[in-house]
Amino acid sequence: MPVASTTKRSLASALRVLCTGCLFWFATGCATSGPPASGRFESKDDRGFVIVQDVGIASSLRSDFRRAVRSMEDEQYAEAVELLSVVTEAAPHITVAHINLGIAQGELGELEEAERSMTRAVESNPNHPVAHNELGIIHRKRGKFEEARSSYERALDIYPGFHFARRNLAILCDLYLSDLDCALENYERYHRAVPDDAEAGIWIADLRNRTGRAAQ
Secondary structure (H helix, E strand, O other): OOOHHHHHHHHHHOOOOHHHHEEEEEEEOOOOOOOOOEEEEEEEOOOOEEEEEEEEOHHHHHHHHHHHHHHOOOOHHHHHHHHHHHHHHOOOHEEEEEEHHHHHHHHHOOHHHHHHHHHHHHHHHOOOOHHHHHHHHHHHOOOOOOOOOOOOHHHHOOOOHHHHHHHHHHHHHHHHHOOOOHHHHHHHHHHHHHOOOOHHHHHHHHHHHHHHHOOO
């Protein structure tokens, strides 16, 4: 059993969903110029979670979006912000562009700007669980813990199987809200969804020890 400080550091390291798991991609047809073409933005994680948004967008913006995703993969976040600012200004209806812009701004420490971008993402699609989850992450970073909780819970209302939001809610309740019942419930639900996450088992055992609850 790790000591509390070690446990806290390991939990804190899990607060941020890896960018490779939450970046949004664009898949489209062969159009290379001219008027907006029908296309598809989609997000995928390593467990098969996918969200798709079909949109019409000019080929130049498709190119900017792809370049921005590559920049984020290379951790060139300033370049990504520049490109995605163009995309979101020209096509404010594309939820995933706002999300990626907010992620890049967050990586640069521009948390106020990131919150604005994530808020715009939620406004453009109130039923997008990733937008709510990412807004929750920014709220947590800004010390807005109750707002973060509301965002994670909204993501889970929309899609109860969204395990990233489940984990983020558990960690928030554990480390920031001292709501151990919420933390244990959500760690356990997360671990049932992701049983090969060994760290989650450690977190659950630690919480049961702290709350005096026997293993179930």
